[in-house]
Amino acid sequence: VAVIGAGLFARAFALTRKIDPGFEPSNVLVSSFYLSTSGYNLDQRKQFCRQLRERMESEPGVTAVSYADGAPLGFQGSWWEPIEVQGYVPATGENMKIERNVVAPGYFSLMHIPLVEGRDFTEQDDESPKAQKVMIVTEAFRKRFLPTGNAIGRKVQGWGVWFTVVGVVKDIKDRSLTESAQPYFYVPFRQAYREDMNLFVFARTAGNPVQAVPPLRKEVREIDPNVIIFEAIP
Numbered sequence: 001v002a003v004i005g006a007g008l009f010a011r012a013f014a015l016t017r018k019i020d021p022g023f024e025p026s027n028v029l030v031s032s033f034y035l036s037t038s039g040y041n042l043d044q045r046k047q048f049c050r051q052l053r054e055r056m057e058s059e060p061g062v063t064a065v066s067y068a069d070g071a072p073l074g075f076q077g078s079w080w081e082p083i084e085v086q087g088y089v090p091a092t093g094e095n096m097k098i099e100r101n102v103v104a105p106g107y108f109s110l111m112h113i114p115l116v117e118g119r120d121f122t123e124q125d126d127e128s129p130k131a132q133k134v135m136i137v138t139e140a141f142r143k144r145f146l147p148t149g150n151a152i153g154r155k156v157q158g159w160g161v162w163f164t165v166v167g168v169v170k171d172i173k174d175r176s177l178t179e180s181a182q183p184y185f186y187v188p189f190r191q192a193y194r195e196d197m198n199l200f201v202f203a204r205t206a207g208n209p210v211q212a213v214p215p216l217r218k219e220v221r222e223i224d225p226n227v228i229i230f231e232a233i234p
Helices: 010-015 042-057 107-111 139-145 209-223
Strands: 002-006 028-033 062-068 079-082 097-103 115-118 134-138 155-158 161-169 184-188 199-205 229-231
Touching: 028 209, 042 062, 042 199, 042 209, 062 097, 062 107, 107 199, 134 139, 134 155, 139 161, 139 184, 155 184, 199 209
Parallel strands: 002 229, 097 184, 134 161
Antiparallel strands: 002 028, 028 199, 062 199, 079 097, 115 161, 134 184, 155 161
């Protein structure tokens, strides 16, 4: 079942136009999929995402496509993960449950989230045993946990796995437009996506994102006609 929101974040953004959310929500279509109801296992979900992105990227007016398990300022807040930062000693009672997102390559450029250091995720950041587990952190994350030295190359543990920091991005407003900058991190979709996670597909368009709804419905039907789409346009 897919819930399609055209003009992602538009309602909240219109109320507070002078606040910079850290990303550009204009001309972005977001679709939320619940593929478990179609009997998809983890590998099938990943394949569905790749197929849908390839198909949508060829649609006229679509300039970029990516996917993640969370949408900033969306209908649901981000999830968190308990972490351990190599070389960082938490204070007594310090909360080490940090909000995160699991994103595919191209997510930052699509959302216009600036990369300030290091590199973006690539398709080589995959689930193969030889692939290094990698992470991108925000400036607030670096300021709190990695205040000295180079953040690139540092180690952070989540889900019982050690990730290597390969990039730093600008902070965003995730839960509300009035929140202060909070530590936040990103990991590659193919390395960290789990069956209990959400699935959001993002498409940036050259014009009104509502125009991308019919192509999206068509492409989903061609991949799997059993996936039902419900539209919810704010």
